[in-house]
Amino acid sequence: MNFELPVLAPSILAADFTKLGENIQDCTKAGASWIHCDIMDGHFVPNISFGPSVVAAAKKAAPEAFVDVHLMIENPDNFVEDFVEAGADSITVHYETCPHLHRTIQNIKKYGVMAGVAINPATTISNIEPILGDADLVLAMSVNPGFGGQSFIPATYDRIKELARIRDEKGYSYLIQVDGGVNLRNITKVAKAGAEVLVAGSSVFRAEDITTRVEELTEKLSSSNE
Template sequence: MQQPVRIAPSILSADFAALGRDVAVITAAGADLIHVDVMDGHFVPNITIGPGVVKALRPHSHKPFDVHLMIAPVDPYVPDFVEAGADIISFHPEAGPHPHRTVQLIKSLGRKAGLVLNPGTPVSAVEPMIGDIDVILVMSVNPGFGGQSFIESQLAKIATLRRMIDASGRAIDLEVDGGITPETARQVVAAGADMLVAGTAVFRGGPKRYATNIAALRGP
């Protein structure tokens, strides 16, 4: 049975001069997870933060830290993000030659493992690992920058993945990231998503608006 939708605000859209404050405020405002986008300027055309920042933010929220690694290689950095306080570590199968080994590494360190599908990555990338992963993250924009528009073609992918998850009988979270607004949130939830990553839609308007923005994404 599909779970109620959970909201994971992406701190990529937060105030980087006040990240600790913003993480604390979105926690109090009703966030279910804290989504952390890690970019290396190599795998994607942007550079964000590393494990040191994750460690510094960890005391500011009791919510799970949902860390999305847009880096290559992945494996050498997984232990650092685990030590920093990541609860979920998601990565792209294109980031290394042995994605199943990366899943095994994450799980061996006691964390949930997620596989990320870019808009151009086929659903078939999930099939060999569906018995081991905990999260599937569908990118509904090309990764690298916040504030992009939702790619409608990903709705069919989300629906296909929902059927795959249900057929597997496993409790795999289906997460969607990119161009999430109150309007697109309805579409992706209808297609089968149960976790939504949102940056601009949560952080617009400043801290006084965070609770209202999160509620709008949840819908009626």
């Protein structure tokens, strides 16, 4: 899968599900190469979102897009195969739900997709250091997971920088992803801190014009490299 970093990953959690395909295509036409799918089970987080059938619909709407699946669910190992079959190109699980995290990461990798690990705002990075060499992606949650439309937690900037430092020192290759409260006002600062995959939900899908908003966010990301 070809994409240039940093990359915007619109989260369809905030999309209009009566126009899901159209919303996704608006994003890809504007240059978004990733589509982010937030899966919530009502147990690990206090909300229920959608399952593999919606991921499959997203892939069908934009077969050329990189479908990024974020499992905010308990017992994620039980569902990895279902999301791979639905079209996931990457699957991210939470440290907080995986007592055997190394095994879970290897389980995802055996299907030939990228394997990511996510941590909540109150979880220290040291908890996942033992598996950072195996992860393809590390997601630092910049809000408490469960609902869209929350405000970015400023302490996330230091966490992004710490993940970048560890990667550089150890020679690891994981991508650094941020999810929650990313918008036009802070996206450049988030990228400059070291984030390479920036998830944006409400900022994209609640805009007056989705295509224009994706273009605006992408332009700010491009300028962050200067």
